[in-house]
Amino acid sequence: xxxxxxxxxxxxxxxxxxxxxxxxxxxxxxxxxxxxxxxxxxxxxxxxxxxxxxxxxxxxxxxxxxxxxxxxxxxxxxxxxxxxxxxxxxxxxxxxxxxxxxxxxxxxxxxxxxxxxxxxxxxxxxxxxxxxxxxxxxxxxxxxxxxxxxxxxxxxxxxxxxxxxxxxxxxxxxxxxxxxxxxxxxxxxxxxxxxxxxxxxxxxxxxxxxxxxxxxxxxxxxxxxxxxxxxxxxxxxxxxxxxxxxxxxxxxxxxxxxxxxxxxxxxxxxxxxxxxxxxxxxxxxxxxxxxxxxxxxxxxxxxxxxxxxxxxxxxxxxxxxxxxxxxxxxxxxxxxxxxxxxxxxxxxxxxxxxxxxxxxxxxxxxxxxxxxxxxxxxxxxxxxxxxxxxxxxxxxxxxxxxxxxxxxxxxxxxxxxxxxxxxxxxxxxxxxxxxxxxxxxxxxxx
Amino acid sequence: xxxxxxxxxxxxxxxxxxxxxxxxxxxxxxxxxxxxxxxxxxxxxxxxxxxxxxxxxxxxxxxxxxxxxxxxxxxxxxxxxxxxxxxxxxxxxxxxxxxxxxxxxxxxxxxxxxxxxxxxxxxxxxxxxxxxxxxxxxxxxxxxxxxxxxxxxxxxxxxxxxxxxxxxxxxxxxxxxxxxxxxxxxxxxxxxxxxxxxxxxxxxxxxxxxxxxxxxxxxxxxxxxxxxxxxxxxxxxxxxxxxxxxxxxxxxxxxxxxxxxxxxxxxxxxxxxxxxxxxxxxxxxxxxxxxxxxxxxxxxxxxxxxxxxxxxxxxxxxxxxxxxxxxxxxxxxxxxxxxxxxxxxxxxxxxxxxxxxxxxxxxxxxxxxxxxxxxxxxxxxxxxxxxxxxxxxxxxxxxxxxxxxxxxxxxxxxxxxxxxxxxxxxxxxxxxxxxxxxxxxxxxxxxxxxxxxxxxxxxxxxxxxxxxxxxxxxxxxxxxxxxxxxxx
Numbered sequence: 001x002x003x004x005x006x007x008x009x010x011x012x013x014x015x016x017x018x019x020x021x022x023x024x025x026x027x028x029x030x031x032x033x034x035x036x037x038x039x040x041x042x043x044x045x046x047x048x049x050x051x052x053x054x055x056x057x058x059x060x061x062x063x064x065x066x067x068x069x070x071x072x073x074x075x076x077x078x079x080x081x082x083x084x085x086x087x088x089x090x091x092x093x094x095x096x097x098x099x100x101x102x103x104x105x106x107x108x109x110x111x112x113x114x115x116x117x118x119x120x121x122x123x124x125x126x127x128x129x130x131x132x133x134x135x136x137x138x139x140x141x142x143x144x145x146x147x148x149x150x151x152x153x154x155x156x157x158x159x160x161x162x163x164x165x166x167x168x169x170x171x172x173x174x175x176x177x178x179x180x181x182x183x184x185x186x187x188x189x190x191x192x193x194x195x196x197x198x199x200x201x202x203x204x205x206x207x208x209x210x211x212x213x214x215x216x217x218x219x220x221x222x223x224x225x226x227x228x229x230x231x232x233x234x235x236x237x238x239x240x241x242x243x244x245x246x247x248x249x250x251x252x253x254x255x256x257x258x259x260x261x262x263x264x265x266x267x268x269x270x271x272x273x274x275x276x277x278x279x280x281x282x283x284x285x286x287x288x289x290x291x292x293x294x295x296x297x298x299x300x301x302x303x304x305x306x307x308x309x310x311x312x313x314x315x316x317x318x319x320x321x322x323x324x325x326x327x328x329x330x331x332x333x334x335x336x337x338x339x340x341x342x343x344x345x346x347x348x349x350x351x352x353x354x355x356x357x358x359x360x361x362x363x364x365x366x367x368x369x370x371x372x373x374x375x376x377x378x379x380x381x382x383x384x385x386x387x388x389x390x391x392x393x394x395x396x397x398x399x400x401x402x403x404x405x406x407x408x409x410x411x412x413x414x415x416x417x418x419x420x421x422x423x424x425x426x427x428x429x430x431x432x433x434x435x436x437x438x439x440x441x442x443x444x445x446x
Numbered sequence: 447x448x449x450x451x452x453x454x455x456x457x458x459x460x461x462x463x464x465x466x467x468x469x470x471x472x473x474x475x476x477x478x479x480x481x482x483x484x485x486x487x488x489x490x491x492x493x494x495x496x497x498x499x500x501x502x503x504x505x506x507x508x509x510x511x512x513x514x515x516x517x518x519x520x521x522x523x524x525x526x527x528x529x530x531x532x533x534x535x536x537x538x539x540x541x542x543x544x545x546x547x548x549x550x551x552x553x554x555x556x557x558x559x560x561x562x563x564x565x566x567x568x569x570x571x572x573x574x575x576x577x578x579x580x581x582x583x584x585x586x587x588x589x590x591x592x593x594x595x596x597x598x599x600x601x602x603x604x605x606x607x608x609x610x611x612x613x614x615x616x617x618x619x620x621x622x623x624x625x626x627x628x629x630x631x632x633x634x635x636x637x638x639x640x641x642x643x644x645x646x647x648x649x650x651x652x653x654x655x656x657x658x659x660x661x662x663x664x665x666x667x668x669x670x671x672x673x674x675x676x677x678x679x680x681x682x683x684x685x686x687x688x689x690x691x692x693x694x695x696x697x698x699x700x701x702x703x704x705x706x707x708x709x710x711x712x713x714x715x716x717x718x719x720x721x722x723x724x725x726x727x728x729x730x731x732x733x734x735x736x737x738x739x740x741x742x743x744x745x746x747x748x749x750x751x752x753x754x755x756x757x758x759x760x761x762x763x764x765x766x767x768x769x770x771x772x773x774x775x776x777x778x779x780x781x782x783x784x785x786x787x788x789x790x791x792x793x794x795x796x797x798x799x800x801x802x803x804x805x806x807x808x809x810x811x812x813x814x815x816x817x818x819x820x821x822x823x824x825x826x827x828x829x830x831x832x833x834x835x836x837x838x839x840x841x842x843x844x845x846x847x848x849x850x851x852x853x854x855x856x857x858x859x860x861x862x863x864x865x866x867x868x869x870x871x872x873x874x875x876x877x878x879x880x881x882x883x884x885x886x887x888x889x890x891x892x893x894x895x896x897x898x899x900x901x902x903x904x905x906x907x908x909x910x911x912x913x914x915x916x917x918x919x920x921x922x923x924x925x926x927x928x929x930x931x932x933x934x
Contacts, residue, residue: 098649100642101675107666107714111706151698178746213898272863294864323860327788328572329830330857332795335770336535343533365859367834367917368787375919376841378576380568383784386747387755394759395766395788402770414745414759417737422763425693432690435734439660439685439725443612443634444587446548446727446779 113152116346120144120353120406121315122157123288125202126236127263132286135262136234139201141319141406142355147342148404149426159401159423161416162238162409163200164361165190167217167225168209173370175389176412187225188232195233198413199420204238204267205229210251211242219251223258230259238265238290238409245273253281260285265319265357267409268292271303279311289313290357292321295333297341301351308351315354319407324358326366327396334358335403342404355406360419363396364389364411390414398422447530448507452477458504460491479508481537481801482530511708512716512774514541515654515679517581517632518608524580526681526774527718532708535800542797543769544580545790546610546777548724550587551597558597562604564781570790573804574833577790583634583777584622586613591621598622602629610634610656610777616643627651632775634720635683638664641671648677656720660685662699670714681775683720686768688729688760689736697767704772719772723765724779730757751782758785766792804829805855810879811836814845818886821929823914823921824849824875825893826867828857838918844925847884849875858895869902876907889931893918 122143127133139160146152148159169184179198183189187205194200205225209217229237239255241248252266256278266282268290269275282289291307293299300322307313322341325334338356345353363369369392374382382388393415397408401423410416424430449455456476467488469475478484486508487493492501514528524544531537547565549558562582569576582601586594594613601609602625611622612634619633635658636644648655657668657680665684672680684699700719707716726734735756742755762785765776769792778789798804808827813836825835827850839846851871853861861867872890882888890909892900894916904911910931915924 098646100645101671104638104641104667105670105674107663107670109662109666109702109706109715111702111710111712114705149694149697150701175745175747178744272865294860325857325860328791328795330828331792332534332798332800335796336533336800339533340535367919368791371917371919374570375838376571378841379570381783382570382787383782384747385784386745387758387782388784388787390745391759391762391784391788394763395792398763398767399770399792402767414737414741417741418759418763421736422767425690426697426767428691428694430690430694432692432734435689435729435732436692437687437725437728437732439687439728441614442722442725442728443585443614444589445731446585446724 114146114150115152116146118346118348118350118353120342120345120355121318123316123319123355125263125265125288127261127286131263132261133263134230134234135236138263139236144342144346144404144406146346148402149423155427157406158427158429159406159408159419160201161199161420162202162204162407163194163198163413163416164206164409164411165194165203165229166206166208167222168215170208172411173364173385173389175370175386175414176364178386179413188228191229191233195235198416200235200416202236202238203229203233204240204409206240206242207251207255208240208242210247211244212247213244214242219247219254222251223254226255226258230262236264237262238267239287240267245270249274249277252278256281256285256287259287263287265290267357268321269303269307270294271299275303275306276311279307279313283311283313283317288317288319290319290321291354293323295323295325295330295337297322297337297344297352300341301349304351304354315350318354319357320352320354321357321359324360324362324396324400326363326369327392327399328366328368331396331399335399338400338403338405356404357407357409358397358400358405360393360397360400360408360415361411363393363415366392368392390418394418394422401426447480447482447510450480452480455479455504455508458492458500458507459489460497462491464491466490482510482540510540511711512704512718513678513680515681515718517544517610517630517654519628519630520606522580522606522608523630524608524775529704529708529772529774532705534796538799538801539797541774542793543721543773543776544608545786545793546581546583546775547579547781548583548585548612548777548779549597549601550585551590551593552587553597555600558600559604561781562601562607566605566607568786570787571837572791572794572833573830577794579786579790581608581610581775583610583612586615586618586622589613589615589618591615591618594618595621595625598625602626608632612777614640616640616647619644620647623647623651623653627653630654632656632681634658636668636672638668641668645672645675645677648672649675654679654681656681656683658683658685660687660695660699662702666714669717673714680717681720682715682717683722686722686725686764688723688726688764689734693764696764697771700768700772718774720775720777721765721768721773722777723761723768724777726760726764727757727779730760734760736760736763754780754782758782761785762789765789769793769796806832806850808850808852808875810875810881811848811850812846813839813848814843816845816847816884818884819930820846820885821887821891821925822847822849822881822885822889823891823893824851824872825918826851826853826856826858826861828853828855828861831857835918838921842922844921847879847881849879849881851875858893862896862899867896867899869899869906872899872903873906876909882909887931 120142124140126135126138143156167187183193191203194203207222209215210222241251265288269278270292279289291303341352369389390412393412397419459472461472463471510528510530512527512529525541528541549561565579568579610632632654634656659665687693687696706712758780805827806829853866891912891914897913900911
């Protein structure tokens with residue numbers, strides 16, 4: 001043996017291995033100190049490596065044989081050559097195949113009901129002959145014992161819809177105008193149509209023409225319309241002014257007197273006008289009062305308190321309007337304000353537990369409700385406004401129904417219909433067996 | 447989340463007040479963690495190995511009650527769930543429900559591409575940004591794996607939006623997964639019948655999955671079983687129906703699930719909820735109509751597509767109710783612009799953080815390159831009003847000055863009724879902006895709704911006042927008629 005053979009080199013080992021026909025050490029390198037390194041791949045231990053590990057174990061035995069062989073050849077090897085797997089292999093060297101559980105774990109779903117301390121006041125609108133009025137029937141709203149439509153309890157009264165009638169023709173969105181074109185000249189025809197054709201539970205007569213900056217109809221003349229409306233329809237009515245804080249107190253006071261005993265709702269008293277005069281008139285002539293504030297719970301409390309304490313209005317004749325902002329134009333404020341008020345009322349806040357009214361007609365103030373197309377060229381198409389506008393009103397109304405509104409003052413017959421249908425459905429009042437669907441294979445059937 | 451007070455979070459933080467996160471103190475950072483306006487990972491120190499235990503524990507405590515699940519990858523990925531409250535005023539709602547729109551594997555290629563493009567290119571300007579749509583749901587009507595696979599491929603070629611693969615047939619779903627699994631689609635759905643095979647797919651492709659049953663006992667069983675198998679990226683479909691008692695049941699189930707998850711901490715079901723208002727179209731096939739047809743006739747909209755109005759109206763109403771209570775992801779069928787528009791607004795509104803006032807800085811803005819002859823407008827600092835007016839001026843190329851009056855973030859009509867917008871405030875804004883020195887016409891144009899302030903404003907500011915249109919979209923036409931102002 002030559003001298004070179006006295007030194008064990010890696011190359012020498014490899015040659016020896018080759019001599020012995022160990023040529024399948026794939027993924028295995030043998031370094032000078034006789035460690036065998038195995039590079040694990042990210043995916044874990046690949047089959048080739050498993051094979052290599054097996055080979056490595058065999059190599060360990062083989063090396064022992066080498067040692068013996070080499071010492072027979074007169075070459076000394078310091079220590080015992082070892083084969084180490086430098087990277088610990090974590091998973092057990094068999095790959096577990098995923099297998100699902102044998103059967104479903106049985107569960108029963110249970111959830112507690114919400115329970116509230118207090119209930120919302122009930123307010124009755126309209127007076128029949130028996131009660132000194134001339135209405136064909138009365139309508140009662142409020143009285144909730146849980147959040148609207150919640151599965152905690154059955155609330156006693158469904159939300160109602162009041163359709164707007166004006167004492168003069170006003171500019172209307174195209175999607176609304178088509179329904180009223182023929183009656184706008186005569187508020188009585190308008191009111192009748194609202195009740196007979198469009199399913200209004202009540203009508204509002206807005207004395208819009210009294211506005212000082214517009215037609216400025218004198219109060220005495222304007223209130224004649226109230227008498228006409230009371231003749232034309234026998235549903236309970238709402239009497240509204242023109243929104244002018246200066247003139248409304250005078251107009252509404254006179255209107256309350258002319259409708260003496262009919263238990264109308266007088267709309268409205270708010271903090272920026274002579275609320276006291278309006279509320280006093282409502283009380284004196286046997287009406288309900290609408291207490292209207294602008295998106296502020298504390299103002300609502302304040303006005304309600306004043307109406308109760310200063311005017312002495314009975315609790316069952318107060319309805320509140322915390323203000324409706326249109327979808328896209330502050331609806332989130334209106335929603336949360338109303339939801340908080342309803343929750344406060346159910347929790348026992350006796351300055352807020354009154355039925356709520358919403359001026360849902362405000363939805364039509366959103367340009368997206370009535371404009372023919374977007375004024376911005378970057379916008380995608382807005383779709384036909386005749387179809388879009390009613391949806392704007394439906395969604396504004398439904399959102400606030402969920403917040404707890406009891407009375408919707410509305411404009412569009414389509415929205416009225418859908419809103420009545422949906423709110424009564426969510427109260428569980430609509431069976432509709434005929435249109436029950438089976439959704440077990442819906443993906444293929446829609 | 448499991449903790450309510452900043453102090454509870456503070457106990458886990460390093461407490462060094464290093465200010466690296468941008469907050470003055472660790473306590474300040476802790477309070478931001480509690481209101482979820484900052485993320486724990488923004489604290490660099492706690493990411494250090496030595497705080498490993500604190501980091502992990504606090505992460506667990508801060509996790510939202512309803513699990514937040516990511517669908518899709520990259521920039522277009524959507525987050526669903528992540529909710530912590532029952533009522534939005536208790537904190538805020540967090541992850542607005544993505545809107546997915548369906549295509550089917552029996553549509554021809556052109557229809558698929560057109561629908562996908564409509565969805566991915568949709569935009570509507572609103573409060574300084576564009577509202578957009580989020581996802582594509584691919585529905586297997588054919589039940590044929592090959593057809594489904596080629597439909598999925600077509601969608602994947604056309605868009606990077608995240609997708610939902612929909613079939614009750616595991617073979618069909620797998621055909622879709624083979625095409626698109628690396629883009630982390632949501633698969634729909636595991637039921638009491640097919641759940642084992644679906645679980646195998648979830649394990650193999652590592653994708654989130656929807657569990658479907660209108661029976662809440664069964665839905666809970668499915669969820670518990672998947673959890674037990676180590677699968678946590680779950681979405682629940684408690685069944686959406688379209689009318690009558692069935693729709694009432696749908697509403698009730700959504701309420702019960704969310705209440706159980708958030709109020710009672712029922713860990714079996716603390717997952718996002720899926721609403722599928724397109725069931726309205728199934729009901730429509732059975733003759734359900736939310737409206738008498740005569741009303742639609744009177745409405746007088748375009749005849750083309752009029753027959754769709756009934757089911758679209760119904761789908762829109764159901765979908766929008768679910769935005770409020772408590773859908774975390776919504777799958778729509780109709781892509782009618784008149785339905786998409788209100789729905790995306792409601793989604794945006796409900797998921798606006800009620801804690802932040804929606805107002806802009808009350809200063810004078812220059813639109814375009816105004817000069818001494820340019821008109822001067824004013825509006826309020828309610829963000830929505832401001833952006834609407836600004837964009838109506840800007841997009842119509844009207845060089846002008848826009849005074850933004852501080853009304854405390856209230857719009858024109860309400861601010862006039864409430865007194866936040868008055869002649870005194872307008873005078874102050876005019877003086878502060880020195881706008882009188884910038885123009886030589888001494889004319890101020892006011893919003894139509896502010897008309898009643900005209901006299902007072904003229905007296906206070908000494909400017910000539912023009913009453914503008916009620917809607918700023920009509921300013922261009924208004925200026926054609928009234929600008930430049932006639933000399934006195």
